[in-house]
Amino acid sequence: MKIAVFPGDGIGAEVAREAVRVLEALNLPGLTLVEGDVGAIAYQRHGHPLPAETLDMAKASDAVLFGAVGDPSCDNLERHLRPEQAVLGLRSKLGLFANLRPATVFQGLEDMSGLRPELARTIDMLIVRELNGDVYFGDKGVRETADGEREGWDMMSYSTSEVRRIAHSGFQAARKRGSKLCSVDKANVLETSQLWRDVVVEVAAEYSDVELTHMYVDNAAMQMVKDPSQFDVVLTGNLFGDILSDLASMCVGSIGLLASASLGERQTKFGTFGLYEPIHGSAPDIAGQGLANPMAAILSVAMMLRHSFGMEDQAGRTEAAVAKALADGVRGRDLGGDLSTAAIGDAVLERL
């Protein structure tokens, strides 16, 4: 079992360290960890945010554990050299189109939610975000118009095959959960969204056991805060999924708790190849101070054990250790406490 670890920038490196400690403590037979550079650190060391050797390392592994990328020192670089291109490049070059982002309230955190506790208690959803299309990958640029203004553009596009494959991922996930899927788009305004909706309806015919609803993204943001219990699987595009999952994270208490799995079609001898990362970014404002919550990274390890290695027991054990730590009052600054990143890692390890 070969896992490539790409810690990246800022708190990415700090939370990845704790996730690796958990992986090592599980004593998985035949586990090999290799480490590569991504993001600003990779740009500084190799002149590119996603060096060829890092990409090759990912391809030669059974799964990737990713921290976070982003650094203000790179803000003026050309777009293709920015740290974020590392994660976008890995997702597209490795064909990882399906991003699973579970959002559930842990016991003891109902009061930390941005919502009233009685609403927070009801949150148990899975956001299925498309990862290889949308404005993130469309043609983009800045030009000067005839009247001397600067004009920027990012083309939003989705093909039927791109929507079809993510729709299947969403419906399959819904089948394993509550058999409810809400597809989120902006079909009243965007052509991409109308196509998205048409294809989702077409795919739904193969999943008659799943209840399908549609919602405009603006309404979905409002409904998630008003009554999150109505959502089970939320299927949506790259941009809307990015935004809605950050919103969902504050409904469950902290962005430091949301893990993710990015999956495609590649199978290894152990399971589905995937990239696993906390949904948060590199948070340069708190980097290097031991203030980050590593739980999202640790929960990403649990998702890796489940999807890429079929180790449901070990995945459950890891999730239970995090849940127990939270129930016992283990809190970093994001949850109103004062424990450091390493101390939170210790607390999870003690309960593993």
Ligand code: GGG
């Ligand atoms: N761990 C997530 C991360 O590094 N986020 C920074 C980022 O560039 N995210 C873009 C995205 O998730 O689409």
